[in-house]
Structure formats: C-alpha cells, structure tokens
Amino acid sequence: MNALVAFFARPGRATLGALASIGRVALFTLRALGAAVRPPYYFGRLIEQMLIIGWFSLPVVGLTAVFTGAALAQQIFVGGSRFNAESTVPAVTVIAIVRELGPVLGGLMVAGRVSSAMAAELGTMRVTEQIDALTTLRTDPFEYLIAPRLIAAVIVLPLLVLVSNALGVMGGFLIGTQRLGFNVTSYLATTRQYLEWDDVSSSLVKAAVFGFIIAMMGCYHGFRSMGGAAGVGRSTTNAVVSAFVLILLANLIITVLVFGT
Amino acid sequence: MKGGSIELIGVRKAFGPKIVLDHIDLKVEPGESLVVIGGSGTGKSVMLKCILGILPTDSGTIRLDGTDLASASRADRTELRSRIGMLFQGGALFDSLPVWRNITFGLTRGRATNAKAMHAKAVELLAKVGLDAPVADLKPSELSGGMQKRVALARAIAAEPEIIFFDEPTTGLDPIRADTINRLIRGLVTDLGVTAVTITHDMASVRRIADRVAMLKDGRIHWEGKVADLENSGNDYVDRFVHGRADDGETG
Numbered sequence: 201m202n203a204l205v206a207f208f209a210r211p212g213r214a215t216l217g218a219l220a221s222i223g224r225v226a227l228f229t230l231r232a233l234g235a236a237v238r239p240p241y242y243f244g245r246l247i248e249q250m251l252i253i254g255w256f257s258l259p260v261v262g263l264t265a266v267f268t269g270a271a272l273a274q275q276i277f278v279g280g281s282r283f284n285a286e287s288t289v290p291a292v293t294v295i296a297i298v299r300e301l302g303p304v305l306g307g308l309m310v311a312g313r314v315s316s317a318m319a320a321e322l323g324t325m326r327v328t329e330q331i332d333a334l335t336t337l338r339t340d341p342f343e344y345l346i347a348p349r350l351i352a353a354v355i356v357l358p359l360l361v362l363v364s365n366a367l368g369v370m371g372g373f374l375i376g377t378q379r380l381g382f383n384v385t386s387y388l389a390t391t392r393q394y395l396e397w398d399d400v401s402s403s404l405v406k407a408a409v410f411g412f413i414i415a416m417m418g419c420y421h422g423f424r425s426m427g428g429a430a431g432v433g434r435s436t437t438n439a440v441v442s443a444f445v446l447i448l449l450a451n452l453i454i455t456v457l458v459f460g461t
Numbered sequence: 462m463k464g465g466s467i468e469l470i471g472v473r474k475a476f477g478p479k480i481v482l483d484h485i486d487l488k489v490e491p492g493e494s495l496v497v498i499g500g501s502g503t504g505k506s507v508m509l510k511c512i513l514g515i516l517p518t519d520s521g522t523i524r525l526d527g528t529d530l531a532s533a534s535r536a537d538r539t540e541l542r543s544r545i546g547m548l549f550q551g552g553a554l555f556d557s558l559p560v561w562r563n564i565t566f567g568l569t570r571g572r573a574t575n576a577k578a579m580h581a582k583a584v585e586l587l588a589k590v591g592l593d594a595p596v597a598d599l600k601p602s603e604l605s606g607g608m609q610k611r612v613a614l615a616r617a618i619a620a621e622p623e624i625i626f627f628d629e630p631t632t633g634l635d636p637i638r639a640d641t642i643n644r645l646i647r648g649l650v651t652d653l654g655v656t657a658v659t660i661t662h663d664m665a666s667v668r669r670i671a672d673r674v675a676m677l678k679d680g681r682i683h684w685e686g687k688v689a690d691l692e693n694s695g696n697d698y699v700d701r702f703v704h705g706r707a708d709d710g711e712t713g
C-alpha cells in the first residue's frame with residue numbers, strides 16, 4: 201500500500217507543480233497585459249526597450265539568417281540533384297526561410313540575447329529590493345518595467361523577422377547564383393513567384409507571438425528571482441530555456457493551424 | 462503637517478513552515494517616533510514590508526491613518542503611498558538612473574520631466590543628508606555603501622511624507638555621519654510632526670531618535686515602552702540587548 205502511494209506520489213507532485221507553474225504564468229501574463237493596455241504609458245522606456253531588443257539584435261539575427269539561407273540552398277541543391285530537381289532551390293529556399301527558419305531562428309537568437317538579459321536585470325532589481333522600492337514610490341512595477349518590454353518585443357520582433365527573412369533569402373540567392381550556376385534574373389523571378397502572402401503574414405504572426413514569449417519569460421523569471429546572485433543565475437537559465445521551448449511549441453501550433461489543412 | 466497613525470492588530474506572516482511574525486499588536490500615534498529593536502533575522506524588515514503592503518500578511522489587520530492598505534482600492538492605495546516614505550535596508554537605489562533621478566523618482570513617478578527643477582531639488586535634499594552637489598550626477602554604483610544609504614534616505618523624504626519607515630538608516634556609517642542622520646530623523650519628527658518607525662541595532666540611534674521603543678522577539682512584541690524606561694525595563698532580554706551581553710551558551 202505504502203509502496204503504491206509512493207509510486208504515484210512522485211508523478212502526482214510533479215503534475216501539481218507543473219499545473220501550479222502554468223497558473224502562476226497565466227496570472228502573471230494577465231497582470232502584464234492589463235498593465236500594457238492601461239495608462240500610464242512610459243514612452244521613453246518603450247523606445248529604450250525597442251532599441252535594446254530590436255536594433256542591437258540586428259547583427260546576430262542578420263548573420264544567422266544569411267548563413268542559414270546559404271547552407272539551406274546548398275543542401276536543397278544537393279538533395280534535389282538526386283532526382284533532377286535542382287531547379288527547386290529558389291522556391292524551396294524562400295518558403296522554408298519565410299515560413300519556418302526566419303522566424304524560428306530569429307526568435308531563438310533574440311530569446312538567447314534578450315530573455316536572459318531581462319531576467320538578469322529584473323532579477324537583480326528583485327533581490328536588491330528595487331522592485332519593492334518602485335511600489336513604495338507609487339510606481340507599478342508591471343507598468344514601469346514589464347509593459348514597455350512586452351510591447352517593445354511584440355512590435356520589434358516582426359520587424360526583425362522581416363530583415364531575417366530577407367537576408368535568409370539573400371544567403372540562398374548568393375550561393376545559388378555564385379556557386380550553383382543559377383541565373384540572377386530567373387532566381388529572383390522564381391523566388392517572387394513562389395512567395396505568397398500567407399507565408400509572409402504567418403511569419404509575422406509567429407514573430408509577434410515569439411516576441412511576447414521572449415518578454416514574458418524574461419520578465420516572469422526575473423520577477424520570481426530570490427536568493428541573491430545564485431538565484432538570479434537560475435532565473436536567467438530558466439528564462440532562456442523556457443523561452444526556447446515555448447517558441448518551438450508555438451511555432452508548431454501556428455504552422456499546423458495555418459498550413460495544416 | 463500632521464503625521465498619520467499606524468496600527469497592527471494580530472498580524473501574522475510565515476514563509477512556508479517558518480513563522481516569522483506570529484502575532485504582532487502595535488500602535489504608533491501621529492507624530493510619534495517608534496524605534497524597533499530586535500536580533501538579526503527576527504522579522505523587523507518583514508514587518509515593515511507587511512505594513513507597506515509589499516508582502517501580503519497571512520492574517521491580522523494593518524491600518525495606516527485608519528485605512529487598511531490590503532483591502533483599499535487602487536486609487537486609495539496610491540494616494541496613501543504618496544504620504545509614506547521608505548528607506549530600505551539595502552538602499553534599493555535604481556542603478557540604471559543617476560542619483561538625482563533616484564531622489565526625485567517619487568515626485569515625477571519615474572519620468573524625466575521638469576529636469577532642471579528636479580535636479581535642484583535633488584541637490585537640496587543631498588545637502589540635508591550631508592552629501593555634496595556633484596554626487597547628484599553620479600550613478601549609484603559609483604558611491605560607497607554609506608553614501609548609497611544617505612541617497613536612499615534623501616529619496617525616502619523627498620516627497621515630504623507624513624509617515625516614514627527607516628530600515629537601519631545608520632548601518633555602515635561612521636559615528637559622525639550616523640549622528641547627522643539621527644538628528645535629521647529626529648528633526649523630521651520634532652519639527653515637521655512626521656510619524657517615524659525606525660529599525661536599528663545602534664543604541665546611540667535609539668536614544669537620539671526614539672519616543673518609544675518596541676522589541677521584536679519570537680514573532681511578537683516582546684517589550685514596549687518609553688525610551689526613558691529602556692535602561693530599567695525590568696526585562697532580562699531587553700537588558701542584555703541594550704548592554705550587548707550574550708547569554709551563557711547563546712550563539713548568535
């Protein structure tokens with residue numbers, strides 16, 4: 201009997217723990233959304249966050265996209281040549297980049313940069329009581345700290361992903377025309393022909409959702425930090441890992457919803 | 462200005478199984494200066510955070526000026542907080558902002574408005590806590606611990622609150638600086654009628670600041686009385702605390 205209880209106790213506790221986390225994240229998200237739509241608005245902080253999240257992510261997102269697009273075009277060429285389908289390189293590259301790799305890799309790179317930085321900054325503010333101090337100075341930490349990050353990430357990620365998509369396609373174009381012998385005009389024409397509005401719009405929706413996830417995970421784990429520097433370190437790791445997993449999960453869900461039928 | 466009253470009735474606060482505040486009854490009259498003493502880790506800071514509504518209590522009632530902060534509306538809470546100042550034990554300065562914006566944060570509610578007037582105001586407040594004008598343009602990380610504490614003190618009093626909480630205001634200061642701060646706090650009470658609650662381990666501060674003293678121990682107010690009665694409280698633990706004597710076998 202005791203053994204039986206013990207056997208079920210562990211997964212039971214784990215399930216309860218997971219449900220409690222989901223509940224906490226949900227409540228936190230609702231409070232953050234409330235703060236984002238309700239005045240006061242901190243425009244200065246919003247601009248600052250847009251620069252931090254967007255502008256300073258451009259180099260890493262851009263490089264990732266170019267390299268990935270180039271490698272992808274090369275692989276499609278090699279794979280396609282096995283059944284005389286080398287000519288699909290421009291079409292498959294643009295679809296793969298815009299639908300999947302542009303937003304996903306862009307989202308992951310920004311998550312690595314930004315979720316961790318947010319968790320570290322807010323976590324330090326938490327353990328040094330700066331967040332409590334905000335409250336005593338009549339400033340809602342959700343409005344002052346979280347809302348600008350959330351709004352900035354949701355606005356900026358689609359812009360970053362547009363750049364990521366363009367550079368990814370360019371990477372493929374460079375390999376295609378410089379190494380694989382494609383004609384410049386026809387490569388561009390095929391790319392344009394196969395790119396549809398749905399591809400772009402789903403890409404932007406994904407990006408906005410990823411931006412939301414990146415900011416929420418950074419803020420949530422930062423706010424929950426406790427126990428000094430070690431606690432902040434744990435929060436930072438948790439923020440990045442949970443943002444990665446949620447981005448990939450959200451990507452799968454959106455892909456199935458948009459293209460699954 | 463007439464300071465506000467503070468009342469705690471049966472306040473209880475635990476972290477998991479650990480009961481920090483068991484049953485706190487405490488009353489502070491308007492314009493009174495109460496000093497809270499007690500061993501490290503007895504829950505003095507936790508008690509202040511409960512009063513400020515930063516930490517939720519498990520049970521009991523806390524009233525500031527007759528209003529229960531926990532059940533007050535958002536607008537009432539903000540209004541009430543505008544009449545309260547708090548000096549955190551660790552300073553809790555915003556390290557992304559220069560000193561002058563830290564000090565005037567409560568006045569502008571975090572915005573960079575009215576910069577010139579706010580900068581002047583900050584310099585004025587810095588003088589009160591014994592710091593020079595150039596400090597206003599430094600970042601908190603460029604200050605020593607004692608300077609940070611004094612900047613945090615300037616921030617706490619900037620909005621001219623009626624009720625001010627000081628969590629160890631003189632810890633980390635030399636005796637002369639500490640005396641400046643003690644006089645400042647006493648002046649706020651005597652000259653401006655502010656209600657002050659101060660946590661300190663420093664007996665010189667207690668004598669300089671307090672009208673009344675409360676000793677926190679085992680989650681309760683263990684002893685409470687006029688500062689004049691501190692020396693002959695008739696309470697063994699208070700006696701030992703005041704004179705800094707460890708009991709036989711007591712190990713921190």
Ligand SMILES: Nc1ncnc2c1ncn2[C@@H]1O[C@H](COP(=O)(O)OP(=O)(O)O)[C@@H](O)[C@H]1O
Pocket residue numbers: 476481499500501502503504505506507508
């Ligand atoms: N956020 C928290 N979570 C868990 N325990 C806490 C928290 N804040 C304080 N404590 C515990 O409460 C006790 C009282 O802390 P505190 O009020 O800071 O002591 P002090 O009287 O020295 O100011 C300590 O044992 C501390 O570990």
Ligand SMILES: [Mg+2]
Pocket residue numbers: 505506507550628
């Ligand atoms: Mg303390």
